[in-house]
Amino acid sequence: MKDPGALTFPLINLSFPLKYFPRHLVVVFVVCLRASLSPRCTRNLQSAYQKSSLPASTSPRKILRPSTAKSASEISLHHLPGAVVLVARNGGVVWRKPYGDRAVEPKPEAMTVDTIFDVASLTKVVATATSIMILVERGKVRLSDPLSTYIPEIKGDGRERITIELLLTHRAGYAPDFDLKERWSGYDEAVKRLVREPLRNPPGAKFVYSDINYIALGEVVHRASGLTLDEFARRNIFVPLGMLDTGFRPHASLRERIAPTESAAGN
Secondary structure, three states: OOOOOOEEEOHHHOOOOHHHOOOOOOEEEEOOOOOOOOHHHHHHHHHHHHHHOOOOOOOOHHHHHHHHHHHHHHHHOOOOOEEEEEEEEOOEEEEEEEEEEEEOOOOOEEOOOOOEEEEEOOHHHHHHHHHHHHHHHOOOOOOOOEHHHOOOOOOOOOHHHOEHHHHHOOOOOOOOOOOOOOOOOOHHHHHHHHHHOOOOOOOOOOOOOOHHHHHHHHHHHHHHHOOOHHHHHHHHHHOOOOOOOOEOOOOHHHHHHEOOOOOOOOO
């Protein structure tokens, strides 16, 4: 089963006020249409980010050329079907352009600037970690709290030593994911599997990037706030920031703008 808590997010719409960007920062979003980013694409994104931290006096054109050329090159080499590049500077959008296709099957469909993407594990930082830190600010959660404070069913085999901080920083001791050979679906089943999931390392002993950590944190948001993660994020992050097309399980009216990220048998 894919991540039960993945956001769809129109990065290219910049759906939050530009006043939240530092004045000195030029921001470039390059979105790869892959269910998971290839190492090559990840390196290119890291390179684009490094080039974005420029002094306020730097002309945007100095980063537009390599960024747009890199997007076109990656598409021509079939490393990704399409991308959108957006550059914001000093509170305004100075460049926004689509490249390639947002869909390749059953027929090509051109990329558009208002394409909505499944951002997969960016959900961790955009929604889950942000929601946890809002609850920390409100005094509802502490980073030092044991996970079992909120999910008491998780106990035994050292799991009482898992803290919120260890989950946030991928040091809780969980495997990268649940057993992907088993097919399952549903929120309740995810929680059941979380409760049963054993540790692979002692808490705090080792960094292992894990989806399970953030599934647990999503349930902490639910139990600490009384709202499911999607509703908490909608009320406390997306609506206040004007991120009107961002959310979980997008409405059918948005379907035509959504870039597919995987193919299903028979579809």
